[in-house]
Amino acid sequence: MSRFGRSRKSGKTERKPDGQVRQSQLLSTYGAGSMIDLVQHAVLVQGLDSWNYRGTETDPKVFVEEPRLKDKLEERYGLRLADEHYFRRPPAGEDDEPNPGLGIRVLEFPAYFVCQGCRRLLHRRDLGDSVKADGRRFHTECPSTRNTVVPVRFVGACRRGHLQDFPWKKVAHYGRDFCEHGTLTFTEGVAGDFNDIRVKCSCGPAVRLADARSEHVELDCNGRTPWLPPEHLEPKCEEPLHLLVRTASNGYFSLQMSALSVPDPDNIIRDALSRDAERIKKRLDKGESRLEMFLEDDHEALIEKHGMDAVLAQAKLLAAGLPVQRAGIRSGEYLQLTVHAELERDGQVFDEDERFIARRIAPAAATPKVSTITLVHRLREVLVQFGFTRLEPSSADIQGEIDLGVARAPLAAEETWLPAATLQGEGIFFELDQAELTKWVNRPAVLERTKQLSAGWDRWHRDRTGQGEKTKIPPFLGMRFYLLHSLSHLLINSIAMECGYSASAIKERIYCGPLDEAGRGEMSGILLYTGTVGSEGTLGGLVEQGRRLDHHLRRALESAQLCSNDPICGAHDPQDDPSDRLLEGAACHGCLLIGETSCDRRYNRNLDRALVVPVIGQDPNLAFFARADFER
Helix, strand or coil, X not given: CCEEEECCCCCCEEEECCCCCCHHHHHCCCCCCXXXXXXXXXXEECCHHHEEECCCCCCHHHEECCHHHHHHHHHHHXXXXXXXXXXXXXXXXXXXCCCCXXXXXXXECCCEEEECCCCEEEEHHHHCCCECCCCCCEEEECCCCEXXXXXXXXXXXXXXXXXXXXXXXXXXXXXXXXXXXXCEEEECCCCCCHHHCEEEECCCCEEEHHHHCCCCCCCECCCCCCCCCCCCCCCCCCCECEEEECCCHHHCEEEEEEEECCCCHHHHHHHHHHHHHHHHHHHHHCCHHHHHHHHHHHCHHHHHHHCHHHHHHHHHHHHHCCCCCCCCHHHHHHHHHCCCCEECCCCCXXXXXXXXXXXXXXXXXXXXXEEEEEEEEEEXXXXXXXXXXXXXXXXXXXXXXXXXXXXXXXXXXXXXXXEEEEEEEEEEEXXXXXXXXXXXXXXXXXXHHHHHHHHHHHHHHHXXXXXXXXXXXXXXXXXXXXXXXXXXXXXXXXXXCCCCCCHHHEEEEEEEEECCCCCCCEEEEEEEEEEEECCCCCCCHHHHHHHHHHHHHHHHHHHHCCCCCCCCCCCCCCCCCCCCCCCECCCCCCCCCCCCCCCCCCCCCCECHHHCCCCCCCCHHHCCCCHHHHCC
């Protein structure tokens, strides 16, 4: 599969990689366990066990620290990550000096090929060594002439993430006598539709691919995980096997979780010590005095600020591996953006080493129903992939944490570390008035709309799993979330016109729901931010727009009153919609939908323009903002 070329530096013939992807794509589209089409080959990205960092194992740029996110992943999903180097950036290959020991390994998958001449369906072992020296294409001898073969575009997968070659022989003989040594042919119609694709055995039986997908053909999953080492197998998988197009969008859904690098006041000492966890354990094993000497040498500033007794106590807890009590990911961020954010003062100079700098400003008198505005001059977001699903995507709860309604497939046989990326950037945070929200959510019109959106939510989840009334439905996100999410999308489009960034470069982070597990306090904020993977930050164009939030808010609300698809868009009923728009109210491409990379829900769901402003076809009392709030 590999091609060869001469190195620019040494002049030697080197084995070069068959393809390239960006590092950030290895956390999403092309992560471990995903399938990729190269120019001449189809491959499967190997698990983290085969990600090679040769020569860069000790490079500090490879490792990413974010203790809040690590602890939450371990608590929520039962992961057991290493004490140090638990998040790593994907390995970067070397273009000038390609090295098989550096980069991401892939496996040739699927193993079945189709001859482009005689349409035979052949296994890789049937091809032997019939491959050109340049490694570009496989060939086979067919009855008429020598022809190229291409990977078959269908595989088998189950909802637990398992993956295998589709059992073509079994399907071709389904319900008939099995023929072990027959030759299979794979014929396709002009349109490539499932009804036009047939698999036939030389002994006579044939089957349409559409029939192979039907519920009458029951195929068992063999529990294969080919992206992991061979010994990692789940032979007792009880999920049925599904026919999957290799390049289909439902072949791979990355499970990701992110956190902003904000201080955690309750665990500030422990977080500072966490990068030295292994050395702290070793020193404590040799005696407390050795540990004190180590702390005095390496954490002098921390001891000066908090005292030796406090630092030593936290070091012992860290060495013992005791769990850390933390607030939810977004609850902790929300506190730093509101009550813990300092008021802005003239002439302030920021520390270059700070990862998070937020300053509150007073909202303009003309800003309707906004209680807090915070300018985030500097932020760092850490994004981590901790698994993936196939066939069905997962959903996120109100804290932005993945609610696994489907099984998580692992990235490695032993997940001691996870791939991560960091985004440096800036943003604007604002909070809606809590008193106004409480009055709004209890209006009769809003209560009636709640029933409609909740019914659509329940039906969508039941239809997705196909289990009817027995389906366990995740909690409805609530009207506050729908309002905040819809308002955020409107503001992204408005601010993008003046801030210097495109709408696709601005992301949202919704803060909604209770602050803690006891339900004390309510969050009702929106963070709009921008950032680039691996960059040194941004230039302040977005932050400055926070000083003109009243202007952007009014413009967004005015434009939201009318959509190009009204009255169809405005009058949409989510509980009774034949087009599967069960999670949206008044929302479409003409008004609320934005780039999926910008959306907090990833798939432009849970939106309703009618909750924000009065729209055609809906009761005006449903809107949080009345026309008097924004019309001059």
